[in-house]
Amino acid sequence: MFLALLLCYGGFTALCLSMDRHHAELLGRKPSARRRQAMKLSGWLLLALSLWAAVSSTGWGLGLVEWFAVLMLSALLLVWLMTYRPRLALALAGLSLLASPVAVFAKG
């Protein structure tokens, strides 16, 4: 579940940054068209990877449930952090992306 959480959080942050308003809030300027596309693509990709992470370890039944749970939790966490600790929100996204490969290896 932990790997799925990391990937979900990273994915949602990317999708968030693909929006003009939030990109400006968090990074100070509006995104270029290329940046917007890159963020959108990587966001959806990370969410898809998180689904794989959730399902591969516990099977489709429990895996889907865990994925949705993790999806909702990471979305809530991101919105909460973005509002009150925007830099922490971004830092955590970066951290989770760095930690993901480690978590993959830890799963074995």
Place this chain on the structure above:
Amino acid sequence: MKEGFRQAMAWLHTWAGLIFGWLLFAIFLTGTLAYFKDEISHWMQPEVPARSLSSEASLALAQHYLEQHAAGASRWLIDLPDAREPGLSVRWQQAPAKPGTRGQFTEKRLDPQTGAEVQGRDTRGGEFFYRFHFQLQMPYPWGRWLSTIAAMVMFVALISGIITHKKIFKDFFTFRPRKGQRSWLDGHNAVGVLVLPFHLMITYSSLVIFMSMVMPASILAAYNGDVEAFYDEVFPASNTPDMAGKPGQLAPLAPLLERASELWSGGRTGSLTVNNSGDANASVILARDGADRVVHDFGSAVTFNGVTGQLLSATPKQAMPMVIAGSFYGLHMGHFAGPVLRWLYFMCGLAGTAMIGTGLVIWLGKRQLKHAKSGVMPFELRLVEVLNIASLSGLMVAVAVFFWANRLLPVAMAGRADWEVNSFFIVWGLSVLHAVVRRGRAAWVEQLALTALLFCALPLLNALTTPYHLGVTLMQGDWAMAGFDLTCLGSGLFFAWTAWKMQRAGQAGIATRPRAKPMLLEQEAH
């Protein structure tokens, strides 16, 4: 209604949400608490030891006890211990005097080590919240009907809300604090949209759970009115042979656990039902423990003849519609959830509760603004205000008092379980009176502050009245007890914060309206 689709949906969302919001808030809050009902029950009966041996040993003890104390009963029910509920409990039912009515039920808790009766203090425990959230303390079957109707309205409110929320994708990550009504709406949208999968699942599944009761037309049509035939087909385990009228010796039950586990490819038994124990046609139904899979398998019980051990019916493979219905059931109950997932269920439930609560506050807030200039609230709005206060903060005071009653009422008192429940409802009723007597903001602040006080002091009360306080439970690793105390503390701090915010917002209202009429000032100053 002529103004367009979105606006029509907004109207529907607003009014359906208001009329049923108070009831739905109570359902959601108690349902959310019910995810931890075993832990709550453990806290409310701290005397009952939380230790268990093997299922076989527990079952043998249970059988011995029942043979001694309930030999003539028509039905025995044995709940085996599991990870969250380490107790062993037995129930038995006497045959009802009139067929079709429910027979007399007796329940006992047994010590899993000795098989002797355990006397914890008499309490409903967490079961109270579980039962309340779909039975609403109303006589059978009216409570279930009302809660299912509320679920349908919830479904309508969810979908109409989604339709109305024009910027559902654009505003997905949006929350703007400190902007008054705008912030409340952002919050309502956030807990609504970000947790939408859960809300849709929990609402639709609650409809599916009672669908046979509320939508029986297809059963009646397909089975020509023979509802029993439908249940026999879908729940084959309930098909047990009638009494033979000849006496028979019930064989030891413990070996049946192994046989059932084989049939379930390693699954565990959660509970057993023994019908007509002294009869030659005694049947033993083993029901699978719900904790090892998501999909609730309605047909997964295994039935043996109690005397000969002959297998009467085994697990048929589930057909797709039953798998889907079972999935709804299993997802709603969350039996399969381990500790982490269970906390996530709890948080999603709180989000749903908050969604309803914020909706009610917004409904009133928007209209209060319109009447702020006149200084007098029309009767309808005052009614909504009183109901808001009583069903939101009043309910939480009642929950706290329920736990306080558990610790304060004498352990040996007769009917103390009922009195714990009574104190819940008495206090809830008093909160209505309080909201009527005290003007708006004051009522909120006082009730929230009281809730905060009661929850924060609960661990202290626990320490004063039992030897199972935080110092002991943390050391021993009794996470259920310690978790309960800590959650109460955390909740208390949260309520204190909300009470403080409420009070400050009231004071800010006076400060930012220097040219307000004296009547308005008087209202704010309460």
Place this chain on the structure above:
Amino acid sequence: MKGKITALPVSYRLAVTSRVLAAVLGGYLVAALASVSLTMWLPLARGEAVVTGMMTSFLVYLVAVLWCFACRSAWQAWFGLIVPSVVLAAVSGLAYWMGH
């Protein structure tokens, strides 16, 4: 909501009441008939068809309720429910007659 509550005309209130009744009662009728139709016509075992019919009925109920408030008048609300009800009743009746 425009204006004070006391200023709303009686005709408006009647229309709203009519829509609510249509949604609650008429909607239930349509949903029940839909579940019966599905049950009779689905090529599944009896128990499975019944379970499928019941589970789907709530979606039908939802659509019926949304219709009652989205359509332009209270008359349209009722009309929009009566027509499907008649059709579904005919469909169910046909299945029943064919099955016997």
